[in-house]
Structures are given as C-alpha cells and as structure tokens.
Amino acid sequence: MSDNNQNTNFTNQEFKVVGSRPERPDGIDKVTGRALYGADTYAPGQLVGAILRSPHAHAKIKSIDTSKAEKLKGVKAVLTSKDLPDLVGGAGPNYDILVNCMARDRALYDGHAVAAVAAIDENTARKALKLIKVDYKILPHVTDVDEARKPNAPIVQPGTRTANVEPAPTKDSNIAARNQFGHGDVDEGFKQADVIIEKTYKTEQTHQGYIEPHACLASVGPDGSGELWVTTQGHYTFRTVCSTLLGLDIAKLKVTSSEIGGGFGGKTHVWMEPVALGLSRKANRPVKVVMSREEVFRASGPTASTSMDIKIGATRDGRITAATADLRYQGGPFPGMWGLLGAMTSFACYNLPNVKTVAWDILVNRPKVAAYRAPSAPMAAFGVESTMDLVADAIGMSPVDFRMLNAAREGTRASYGPTYGPIGILPTLEAVKNHPHMTAPLGPNQGRGMACGFWFNFGGQTATDLNISTDGTVNLTIGTVDVGGSRASMSLIAAEELGISYDEIKCNIGDTNSLGHNDTTEGSRGTFSSGMATIFAARQAIDVMRERAAQKWEIPVEEVEWKDGEAHAVGVHHSNLIPLSLKEIAKASPRTGGPIAGHNETVADNAGVSFASHICDVEVDPETGSTRVIRYTVVQDAGKAIHPQYVEGQFQGAAAQGIGWALNEEYIYGEDGRLQNAGFLDYRIPVCSDLPFIDTKILEIPNPDHPYGVRGVGETSIVPPLAAIGSAVSNAVGVRMDHVPMSPPRIRAALKAQAASEKAVSAG
Amino acid sequence: MPDIQFSGAVRQAVGDVASIHIEATTIRELLRKLVERHPRVQSLIDEGLAVSINGHIYRDGWTTPIPPDAEVFLMPRVPGG
Numbered sequence: 001m002s003d004n005n006q007n008t009n010f011t012n013q014e015f016k017v018v019g020s021r022p023e024r025p026d027g028i029d030k031v032t033g034r035a036l037y038g039a040d041t042y043a044p045g046q047l048v049g050a051i052l053r054s055p056h057a058h059a060k061i062k063s064i065d066t067s068k069a070e071k072l073k074g075v076k077a078v079l080t081s082k083d084l085p086d087l088v089g090g091a092g093p094n095y096d097i098l099v100n101c102m103a104r105d106r107a108l109y110d111g112h113a114v115a116a117v118a119a120i121d122e123n124t125a126r127k128a129l130k131l132i133k134v135d136y137k138i139l140p141h142v143t144d145v146d147e148a149r150k151p152n153a154p155i156v157q158p159g160t161r162t163a164n165v166e167p168a169p170t171k172d173s174n175i176a177a178r179n180q181f182g183h184g185d186v187d188e189g190f191k192q193a194d195v196i197i198e199k200t201y202k203t204e205q206t207h208q209g210y211i212e213p214h215a216c217l218a219s220v221g222p223d224g225s226g227e228l229w230v231t232t233q234g235h236y237t238f239r240t241v242c243s244t245l246l247g248l249d250i251a252k253l254k255v256t257s258s259e260i261g262g263g264f265g266g267k268t269h270v271w272m273e274p275v276a277l278g279l280s281r282k283a284n285r286p287v288k289v290v291m292s293r294e295e296v297f298r299a300s301g302p303t304a305s306t307s308m309d310i311k312i313g314a315t316r317d318g319r320i321t322a323a324t325a326d327l328r329y330q331g332g333p334f335p336g337m338w339g340l341l342g343a344m345t346s347f348a349c350y351n352l353p354n355v356k357t358v359a360w361d362i363l364v365n366r367p368k369v370a371a372y373r374a375p376s377a378p379m380a381a382f383g384v385e386s387t388m389d390l391v392a393d394a395i396g397m398s399p400v401d402f403r404m405l406n407a408a409r410e411g412t413r414a415s416y417g418p419t420y421g422p423i424g425i426l427p428t429l430e431a432v433k434n435h436p437h438m439t440a441p442l443g444p445n446q447g448r449g450m451a452c453g454f455w456f457n458f459g460g461q462t463a464t465d466l467n468i469s470t471d472g473t474v475n476l477t478i479g480t481v482d483v484g485g486s487r488a489s490m491s492l493i494a495a496e497e498l499g500i501s502y503d504e505i506k507c508n509i510g511d512t513n514s515l516g517h518n519d520t521t522e523g524s525r526g527t528f529s530s531g532m533a534t535i536f537a538a539r540q541a542i543d544v545m546r547e548r549a550a551q552k553w554e555i556p557v558e559e560v561e562w563k564d565g566e567a568h569a570v571g572v573h574h575s576n577l578i579p580l581s582l583k584e585i586a587k588a589s590p591r592t593g594g595p596i597a598g599h600n601e602t603v604a605d606n607a608g609v610s611f612a613s614h615i616c617d618v619e620v621d622p623e624t625g626s627t628r629v630i631r632y633t634v635v636q637d638a639g640k641a642i643h644p645q646y647v648e649g650q651f652q653g654a655a656a657q658g659i660g661w662a663l664n665e666e667y668i669y670g671e672d673g674r675l676q677n678a679g680f681l682d683y684r685i686p687v688c689s690d691l692p693f694i695d696t697k698i699l700e701i702p703n704p705d706h707p708y709g710v711r712g713v714g715e716t717s718i719v720p721p722l723a724a725i726g727s728a729v730s731n732a733v734g735v736r737m738d739h740v741p742m743s744p745p746r747i748r749a750a751l752k753a754q755a756a757s758e759k760a761v762s763a764g
Numbered sequence: 765m766p767d768i769q770f771s772g773a774v775r776q777a778v779g780d781v782a783s784i785h786i787e788a789t790t791i792r793e794l795l796r797k798l799v800e801r802h803p804r805v806q807s808l809i810d811e812g813l814a815v816s817i818n819g820h821i822y823r824d825g826w827t828t829p830i831p832p833d834a835e836v837f838l839m840p841r842v843p844g845g
Contacts, residue, residue, distance in 0.1 A: 093811075164776045179772040179840075208845075265845025340772065340840060371845030417771050417837040418816035456842055458823060523844025603824040705820065715845055 018496045018708060021645045025487050025507065026259070035259045038215030038231030043286035046217065047076055047118040049279050050125035051272060051289070052132050053299060054107030054114050057141035057365040057673025058154065061105055061134060064115055068131040074124035077283035078132070079116045084278055087247050096334040098245050100368045101274045107136065108156065108333035109365045110674040111298025113272070118279040118287045141365040141673040145330040146307050148174040148364045156333050156363040163335075174363040176335040181343050181416050182324075182356035189322025189354030193313025197390045201383040203722065203740040204666035205305035205330075208372050209657065209685045212261020213296045218276035219286040225252040226280070230273055233263040233481050234520025238270055239512045245274045246281070253277075256511040257481045264657070265371030268522050271300050297678035301370020302667060303379075304329040304338040310346075310383040318397050318405045322354040323347055323415075327380060331361055332368040341376035345719075346384050347415035348454035349425050349611060351408045355415045365673055371522065373654060373718035374455040378661065382740055385451040385723030390736065399450055399727070400433045403613075407452075424637030424701040425452060425611035431635045431697055432613045446619045446630065449727025453612045453719025457712030458523030459604030463516035464533035466494060466541050468596040472583030474498065476537075477510040478530045479518030484653075484714055485646030486526040490534050492642050493708070497538035499565030500582055516601050524712020527642055528703075529604035535707050541598030548592045549580045606705035607712050612636035614655065614720040618728040622751065625744035627663050627729055633695045639703040639711030651717045652694040658721020660686040666741050768794065769837045774813070777804040791815050792826040794836070812841030 029035040066078040081104045088094040103114045115132050119125040140154035147153055153174055161169045163177040190196055212231055220226035226248060232238050235257040243250045260267065272289050280287040291300070309326040325346045329339035339359030347355050392402035407426045413419050432438060432450055442448060465477040476494050480486060491505035519525065542562045549567035550557040555577075559570050567585065569577040589596050617631040634651040641647040664684040668676045677683045702709025722740050730736045735750045767783035778784060779802070786801075788794035794815070799806045814823045816837040822828050823841050830836060 164773045166776065166780065177773070180775075181771045268843070268845070337840060337843070341842060343772075344840070344842065371843055373845040375843065375845045417769060417839055418819045418821070419835055421819040456821065456844075458821075458842070458844055460824060523842075525844065605822045605825045605828070606820045718845075 017502055018492050018642050022502045037212050037261055038258045039290045041217055041229050046286040046288055047283055048122045048125045049118045049276050049287040049289035050129055051113045052115040052129045054112040056107055056136055056138050057110050058139040059107045059136040060139060062137055063135045065133040069117055069128040072128050074120040075117055075128045077118040077279050079278050094244055109367050116275050116279055118283045143364050143366055143669045143673050145305050145328050145362050148362050156365055176361045176363055179340040179343055179359045184354030186322040186324050186354045186356045190313045192321040194316045195391055195394045196313040197387050198311040199387055200309050201738045202307045203379040203382055205302050206661045206665045207297055207302040208264035208266040210262025210266055213291040214271055215290040216273050216276050217288045218280045220277055220281040224248060228255045229258060231258050231260050233267040233483055236512055236517045237520045241270050242274050242277055246277055254511055254513045257509055260483055263483055264373050266301050268520050269301055269370050294678040298675055299367055301368055303372035304369045306379045308383045310387040312387050312391050314391050316395055318402050320352055320406045323352050325357040328360045328362055330364040332366045333363055334368050336361055336369055338369055338376045342380035344416035345377040345454055346380035349452045350406045351412040374715035377455055377719045378722050381453050381719045382722040382726055386726050389727050404429045424699055427699050428611050428613040428635045428637055432615055435633060437615045437633045445732055447728045447732025448617050449724045450615045451720040451723035453716055455610055455716040457607035457610050458525050459529040459607045460519035460525055461517050462529040462533045462604050463518055463601045464537045465515055466537040466598040468586050470586055472586040474505045476505055476507040479510050479515040480526045480530045481521045482509055483521050484650055486530060489527045489642040490530055493531050493534045494538050497535055524714040528607045528710050528712050531710055532604045533600040533602050536600035537598035541596055544596050545585045548585050553577050608703035610637055610711050610716040612716045612720055614724040616724040616728045618732055620732040625747035629659050629692055631692055634717050635697045636717055637699045637701045638713045640700055640709035641698050647698055647713050648696040650714045651696040654717035655694045655721055656686055656691055658718055662722045662725035662740055664741050664743055774808055774838045777808055778802045789830055791828050814839050814841045
C-alpha cells in the first residue's frame with residue numbers, strides 16, 4: 001500500500017499522472033517473448049565463443065598449449081592472455097579487471113578464465129576447449145575470510161601490503177586495506193553504559209541470482225570499430241572499460257544494452273565481454289558468448305562473505321552510549337572497498353555520541369566480488385541490528401522503542417561523517433510500531449523480528465533526449481538501463497511535464513552512439529537521475545513550443561505559457577487567441593523551424609539517503625530446522641513514488657532476495673577450494689511457493705534536491721532482511737542466530753548446542 | 765569556511781588528522797588546494813572521492829559552490845548495486 005499523504009506538497013505541485021499505475025510499456029513484449037535479452041540477437045557469420053576455466057583454486061600457469069585446438073576444423077580463433085596485452089599499466093582497478101577476464105601467470109580461483117575459443121558452433125567450441133592443455137602448478141589456497149587473515153595464510157596476491165596502516169607493513173598479507181570511521185570517544189562511552197553486549201557474527205557468500213546469465217554478441221572489424229550487444233546495467237561503462245582494455249577508441253565501440261533479466265549489481269562489471277571482443281577481433285567475425293549457470297556462479301561477481309565483531313553499550317533508560325564494529329569482508333582475489341562500505345553503513349541508522357567502525361578488506365581465492373544491491377550493508381546490518389535487539393532485551397525495552405529512541409534525525413552526525421539533513425528513519429519506525437503486523441498473534445514455533453537499514457543512493461552523469469514527432473507523440477531516449485521500470489517512470493514524468501497522456505510517450509534506452517555518457521544504473525540512480533534529466537529536457541522542448549506559438553501569434557514568447565499540454569497566450573490583450581495544443585504545434589513544426597526537441601546533460605548529485613524498516617514473522621520446524629517466512633512487511637522512505645507499483649516491486653524483490661540470503665543461499669567450498677554448489681539445484685534461491693505476500697508501505701518523504709522529490713528506492717530494502725529474519729528465527733527457537741544463512745543444519749546445530757549448554761549448567 | 769573533515773584513507777593521506785582548514789569556494793578549488801598541501805590525496809581523487817557539503821553528497825559536481833560556514837566532509841566515492 002502507498003501512503004501518498006505525507007509531505008508531498010513541498011513543491012506545491014499537484015501531480016496529474018505521476019503517482020499513477022499505468023501498464024508497463026515493456027510488459028507485453030516480456031510475457032510474449034518478443035523482448036530481446038542478451039542471448040537473443042544474431043549476426044551473419046556469427047561464431048560461438050567458449051571459455052576454459054581453471055579447475056584449481058590457486059595455481060601457477062606454467063604453460064598453455066593451444067596448438068591442437070587451433071587445428072580443429074571449425075575453430076576460428078583461440079585466445080589467451082597474450083592476446084589481451086596489458087595496456088593499463090600493470091596495476092590498479094582496470095588491471096585487476098583485465099586479469100580477472102583472463103588469467104595471466106596464475107589462476108586465482110576455481111573458475112578463473114585461462115583461455116577461450118571461437119568456433120562455428122558450440123560443439124566445436126567445447127571440443128576445442130578440451131584440446132587446450134594447461135600445465136598448472138597447484139599453489140596453496142585460502143577461501144575463508146578469517147583464515148585468510150592469519151599470519152601463515154597462503155598469500156593470494158604477492159606484494160599486497162595493508163593500505164592505510166601506520167607504520168606501513170613490511171610483510172605481504174591478504175589484508176588489502178584498513179579503513180576507520182566514527183567520532184567521539186568509544187572507551188569513555190562504554191564506561192557510561194549500564195549494559196554492554198558484544199557478539200561475533202558471520203555471513204556467507206551469496207550470488208545476486210539474476211535469472212538471465214551473462215551474454216553478449218561482439219563484433220570488431222579490422223578498422224578497429226566494433227559493436228557489442230550485451231546484458232548490462234551500464235553500457236556506457238562497459239564501452240569505456242572494454243575500449244580501455246582492448247585499445248579501441250571509445251567512440252568507435254557502439255554498445256547496446258539488451259533487455260536485462262536481473263542484475264542487482266552483478267551486471268555493473270565486465271566479465272567475459274572483453275574476451276568476446278578479443279575473440280571477434282582475432283577471428284574477424286562476430287562472436288556470441290553466453291555463460292552457463294555454472295559459469296555465472298563460478299566466474300561472475302557474488303557478494304562478500306564476512307565476519308564481524310559488534311559491540312553496543314547503553315544506559316538502562318535506553319540511550320546508546322557507544323558502539324563499535326570490527327568488520328572483515330573478502331573481495332575475492334582483488335582489492336575492493338567492500339569492508340569499507342560495511343563500515344560506513346553499519347551504524348548509519350542511529351544517533352550515536354561515540355562510534356567507531358573499522359573495516360578490513362581481505363583477499364581470498366574466490367571470484368572477484370561485485371555489488372549486490374546496497375553493497376556490503378546487509379551483512380553489517382545483520383550484526384548491528386541483531387546486537388541492537390540483544391541490548392534492547394537486556395534493558396527491557398521493545399526493539400522498536402529502543403531504535404526510535406536512538407534513531408538518527410535531521411542534524412545527527414552520521415557514523416560515516418556528515419551531518420544528516422531531513423531523513424526518514426524515524427517515520428519508518430513509527431509506521432512499523434503502528435502497523436497491525438506488529439501486534440498480530442503468533443503461533444507455536446513462530447517468532448517475529450524487525451530491523452532497520454540504510455543506503456546512500458547516488459545520481460551521476462546522465463543524458464536524455466526528447467523528440468516530438470509531427471503527430472504529437474514523443475520519443476524519449478534515456479541512457480540509464482531500465483532495470484526496474486524506469487521506462488514507465490520516465491514516460492510518466494514526460495507526460496506530467498508536457499501535459500499529454502502516458503500512452504503518447506515512447507521511452508527507449510539509447511545505445512552509446514545516441515547520447516552522451518550515462519553512468520551505470522547502480523546506486524538506485526535510474527529514476528532519480530534520468531527523471532531529473534527528463535524533466536529538464538521536457539521543459540526545454542516546452543520552451544521551443546512556446547516560441548513556435550509566439551511566432552504564430554506574433555507576440556513575445558514571454559507572453560506564452562504552457563499549461564495542460566497547450567500553449568496559452570497570457571493577458572487580456574490576447575484573450576481572443578485560442579490555445580495551441582502540443583499536437584497542433586508539432587504538426588506545424590516542419591514549417592515553423594523544424595523538429596522540436598529537448599535535451600539535457602547533467603550530473604545528478606544529491607540523490608538523498610534512504611532508510612527502511614522491515615517486520616518479519618517465521619515459523620521454524622524444531623525437528624528439521626526448516627524455516628518458513630509466514631508474513632513480511634516492508635516500510636521504506638521512497639521520496640515521491642513516480643510509479644508506485646514499481647516502487648512496491650523494488651521493495652518486494654529486495655525482501656525476497658533477502659529471505660533467500662538469510663535462510664538458504666551460500667557458496668559452499670570444498671577443502672580443495674572448488675565451489676561445490678554452482679547451480680540452482682544446490683544453491684537454493686526462494687521460489688514463489690517459499691514466499692508469503694510481501695506487504696509494502698511507501699513513505700513519501702520528499703528529497704528536496706529533486707524537482708519531484710524523488711529518492712532512490714532499489715537498494716535499501718535488501719539491507720534489513722538478514723537481521724529481521726535473524727531476530728524472527730532467534731525469537732522462534734530461543735537461540736540467538738549469529739551465522740547467515742540460517743539454514744536447517746545451522747539451526748539444528750544451534751539448538752543442539754543450546755541443549756548441551758543447558759544440560760551442562762543443570763549438571764554443574 | 766570551517767575545517768574540512770576526513771576519515772578513512774583520506775585521513776591517512778593528510779597525516780592522520782581529523783580536519784584541516786582550507787579556504788575554497790568550490791569543490792574543485794578545495795581539492796586542488798588539498799592536493800597542493802597533501803599530494804598523496806591525488807591518488808585517492810583518481811580512485812574516487814565524494815564531497816559532502818552540509819550533508820549533501822557530491823560525487824561528480826566539482827563546480828558545486830561551497831557556502832561559507834558549510835560543513836564539508838571528504839569521503840570515499842561509494843559504488844552501488
């Protein structure tokens with residue numbers, strides 16, 4: 001449900017179509033199969049690309065013999081790292097991407113690409129892969145984040161010295177960086193506490209679980225120009241990265257984003273796309289590469305696994321006096337900022353006088369980690385919110401009241417540094433407290449939990465183009481990939497500004513040749529930033545139409561105003577002038593100055609931070625440890641909801657992913673360092689029958705830095721579920737769960753440990 | 765203008781101090797003067813920095829004016845998912 005009455009009038013603007021729920025413009029194509037995804041396009045002479053991957057967690061590549069594969073009939077190109085020379089200086093993020101796309105001297109994880117072929121069909125490509133002989137020297141490996149920190153752990157990347165530590169380390173380690181945030185004096189704060197709770201938590205690695213695997217069709221000609229059709233969240237970013245790695249001119253590589261079957265952060269990075277382009281360049285033919293599900297698990301970018309120590313102190317009357325977090329996040333074999341993000345977000349919901357968070361970014365022999373919605377925040381929230389519940393319980397306050405008492409407000413200094421402006425955590429908590437869900441009765445073996453979450457949200461570089469056809473219909477071209485309904489939202493915004501109907505707008509995602517650079521659709525930025533650019537582009541087109549009307553009426557343009565899709569002459573002198581509709585002005589456009597268009601190029605900063613509070617009920621079978629979520633409610637501050645149904649969909653989708661993450665999903669590695677469950681049979685994401693209806697409540701607390709008050713909405717609701725479900729399960733079974741996922745074996749183990757502990761106490 | 769505040773890697777790059785005073789009217793001027801005094805900050809800018817002005821986070825808008833008496837905080841440029 002949507003609560004549209006809260007503070008939406010800050011601009012004194014009454015919306016006519018924004019906030020309505022029209023049909024999705026891409027809906028029919030998607031349900032009838034007309035929509036074209038990453039694997040759904042073809043080119044004359046197209047080859048099939050396939051990638052040979054390391055079966056070892058860590059190995060030196062002594063040699064690669066491709067001679068037999070090259071001689072196989074039907075093979076048109078074989079590629080190794082020699083075909084992808086280092087053009088980026090041998091260090092830094094782009095070099096890490098290059099190494100991840102194709103291993104050089106060492107395979108760094110099970111699934112790391114070591115060679116690739118392009119052949120006339122898939123069978124030939126697979127045969128060719130088997131003919132490639134790689135001589136490996138197996139090296140010691142480490143896949144666990146805590147094991148990797150130990151002094152004698154195998155070194156994943158020789159030369160790694162922990163950054164931001166004084167004095168600088170003199171020995172290699174797997175700790176890539178330390179980062180610290182906070183303010184006040186935590187030691188003094190803990191002295192003021194009546195109750196201090198300290199606990200260690202662990203979360204396992206999960207995958208975003210998008211249904212569409214990575215897929216692309218690459219074509220590079222001998223003149224150095226190329227095209228890439230790809231499933232991605234950011235085709236402009238892919239163009240820049242691929243061009244950089246392959247030495248192509250950015251303007252000569254045209255990248256087109258296909259429909260996307262889910263991304264959630266996993267499609268913000270390139271994986272095999274540079275390899276496909278490299279194969280095409282070598283074969284001089286188009287090459288299509290489609291990852292198998294196993295490859296998606298082994299060789300794309302899951303989220304980090306973590307361990308953490310959380311400590312919170314509070315007075316008996318419920319005031320938090322100090323809080324600390326020591327967070328260990330693994331990023332795979334390359335340095336990342338995953339721990340840093342955990343440290344920045346962990347206590348962002350609260351007004352803390354003394355807070356300190358320390359992040360350690362750790363290297364392990366697992367795939368290169370990628371973002372997964374609000375990256376890194378859910379894991380830190382699991383530890384912090386679980387500990388918040390323990391403190392609340394210790395002082396005898398309800399979890400909601402404890403959080404409300406300590407919630408951040410306008411003027412609060414955030415734990416990551418800046419002072420908040422108007423923010424919405426308190427309203428989400430008030431909505432939770434007053435929600436009927438919180439007082440609904442629970443049955444046997446059932447438990448309830450609630451938790452809060454925070455995410456920053458971002459805008460970024462954005463370009464938009466709006467063209468009015470001679471029949472008055474409108475082509476709106478945006479450059480942010482539509483991952484969650486932005487075509488519908490942009491159409492609503494354009495319709496609102498122009499004063500025409502939603503059905504008269506056709507919104508397209510432009511390829512990289514058609515607009516200026518657009519940053520990747522990440523950070524919940526799509527509707528915020530393209531919405532802003534669409535508003536300004538429409539207003540520019542309106543200015544053109546006012547000029548055309550003024551020209552016809554032979555009056556100054558200042559005396560023409562735009563209202564309800566028509567140009568109106570203003571003032572008593574013009575009362576005899578009949579308003580000109582957009583359609584009339586558009587029809588006359590060939591003879592009044594040519595095409596009518598509006599454009600906008602902007603950097604859309606100030607997306608506005610966002611908060612969510614969730615409630616969850618579960619039922620746990622004490623014999624099997626199986627957990628079923630029986631009721632779930634999401635409350636989130638969304639700013640102005642342009643298309644509320646899509647906003648609800650974002651809330652529900654994030655909650656569903658969080659339920660899978662909390663209860664079942666995890667990467668399971670064997671002692672050999674190989675991933676043991678690289679498929680949906682063994683890596684269990686929730687299906688419809690696993691989920692209750694996820695109720696939603698949209699709080700429209702406007703973002704003062706957007707013309708309509710829009711905030712990002714796509715990420716924040718992935719943050720609370722681990723903790724909300726963790727508390728619900730803990731309340732159901734009577735044992736505080738501290739390890740995600742809370743799978744049946746872990747719940748049974750926790751119950752068994754508790755029983756043993758109680759037995760020991762009674763015996764002693 | 766008040767002090768510019770730091771945390772994390774930026775704080776390390778400016779000699780492990782929590783804040784320093786810089787006269788600047790835009791983000792660009794602020795970063796230029798900061799690099800002049802602390803050259804190690806340049807690599808962090810290259811990797812990505814964001815500037816919070818009165819709680820509003822700017823990742824790319826280097827022409828953004830910094831009002832007198834604003835709270836200015838340098839922080840990592842955060843990616844999303």
